[in-house]
Amino acid sequence: MSAIEFILSGMLAAATPFLLAALGELVAEKSGVMNLGLEGIMALGAVIGFICVYHGGPHLLAFLAAGVIGVLAALILAVLALEFRADQVAAGLAVGIFGQGLAALIGKPYESLTTTGLSQIAIPGLASLPMVGGLFKQDAVTWLTLIAALVIALVLSKSRLGLVIRAVGENPQAARAIGYPVIRIRYATVAFGGLMAGFAGAYAATVYTPMWADGMIAGRGWIALALVVFGTWVTGRVFAGALLFGALSLAELAAQAKGVHLPSQLLAAMPYLVTIIILGVISSNKLRMKRNSVASLGKPF
Numbered sequence: 001m002s003a004i005e006f007i008l009s010g011m012l013a014a015a016t017p018f019l020l021a022a023l024g025e026l027v028a029e030k031s032g033v034m035n036l037g038l039e040g041i042m043a044l045g046a047v048i049g050f051i052c053v054y055h056g057g058p059h060l061l062a063f064l065a066a067g068v069i070g071v072l073a074a075l076i077l078a079v080l081a082l083e084f085r086a087d088q089v090a091a092g093l094a095v096g097i098f099g100q101g102l103a104a105l106i107g108k109p110y111e112s113l114t115t116t117g118l119s120q121i122a123i124p125g126l127a128s129l130p131m132v133g134g135l136f137k138q139d140a141v142t143w144l145t146l147i148a149a150l151v152i153a154l155v156l157s158k159s160r161l162g163l164v165i166r167a168v169g170e171n172p173q174a175a176r177a178i179g180y181p182v183i184r185i186r187y188a189t190v191a192f193g194g195l196m197a198g199f200a201g202a203y204a205a206t207v208y209t210p211m212w213a214d215g216m217i218a219g220r221g222w223i224a225l226a227l228v229v230f231g232t233w234v235t236g237r238v239f240a241g242a243l244l245f246g247a248l249s250l251a252e253l254a255a256q257a258k259g260v261h262l263p264s265q266l267l268a269a270m271p272y273l274v275t276i277i278i279l280g281v282i283s284s285n286k287l288r289m290k291r292n293s294v295a296s297l298g299k300p301f
Contacts, residue, residue, distance in 0.1 A: 040099020
């Protein structure tokens, strides 16, 4: 298999944890709440999901359990930010640190253990195409994530629910004046973000690399946060960004396999370096950022 085939066949799976977490964060941020605790919530989802599968539970149960723990962790942030009007940055960082610490504690007996992932589902005909056939052979969670991205894009841009979420994020005072329950809507979107982050962690630990190790989330939560900004709060761009970082993470592995004479630490840092560069380029376009940013993001209500 060539390096290009390797990257194409694994790109969607590698992008899935980024995309799951970023889609949830996108919905939360559209309502005006920023969750910087994604890294910790993903770690909790990963360890809970792994423990479920390791003890013989089906992957569906693992994802449900990870989703529940993700919602509970996200609701801690919601209570701090929405009830006590705490600074969302500080509250999110606290939740993230708490989640990473708790995940390390719970997962200590399972360090370096492995389990079984999911089998792949191929689209007949397309999966046998030369060079690009691997794109059409993915596990069930990856296929469902692609569907979720499409549904979320349509809901946010075309439905009344999406209009309400955007109204709450843009001008919560006006939204409340016309009868929308701003706080309840924000609770719901933050909980949805936690659910998706829990799913993302479970995917990382039970499907993509079916094992548990402390620190295995390895910055994916931060990348997911960056993707929302990189995508300028537009679902299609967030999807494209997730694909880019998924491909970059595989390119790093392909480069190491080909014996590229660069320090492995530098290769491992490449996706993050590209993140910084792209964010810098995107942020330099003030008009684009202003056009799509959420007016009340991070502001207490």
